[in-house]
Amino acid sequence: GEDVEQSLFLSVREGDSSVINCTYTDSSSTYLYWYKQEPGAGLQLLTYIFSNMDMKQDQRLTVLLNKKDKHLSLRIADTQTGDSAIYFCAETLYNTDKLIFGTGTRLQVFP
């Protein structure tokens, strides 16, 4: 079935690393995504990973995928106050284009 789960909140100090976790249930996932949403705004694509990859790095962002455990994580290095937002993981399944989103993790960065 289609189910994507995330923890609701994460609070980190400015300059520390943040790790946001996501689990999914459908093994037919093809791509997995991380989106960022600031208050009252739409979704900004941060990064994505193909399901046959283990890791992807893009500047301060590192995505790790454990396909066996159906676990996806997003690490933000040197977290800044501008990173405060809601982060959604999402997946697309084989033979469909629709995105299935998690409930989102609210990241709060304090000085």
Add this chain to the structure above:
Amino acid sequence: DTGVSQDPRHKITKRGQNVTFRCDPISEHNRLYWYRQTLGQGPEFLTYFQNEAQLEKSRLLSDRFSAERPKGSFSTLEIQRTEQGDSAMYLCASSPPPGGPQETQYFGPGTRLLVL
């Protein structure tokens, strides 16, 4: 082209009225999606177009909802006889033809609907 645009950004209506939202995708993106996001939740898929053809509809899309993309460019989403439960953010996204390196969905700013 600066991205996906949506109009209006906000809409307040009374229960029972009809509303229509518009989405303009990124130029040359042939695929267009509608999602609905309620408070505290992630977006939920409503429907999807490839060019002018509506290829998939969610069971969330009741018969009061209709979406069109008549010329394969902009799309409209109409809600008839609105109910308070329709209050949500309606998000539109577009993506390029499959097979390219950026085969991902880019979202607009959304239309926030409040039904009184």
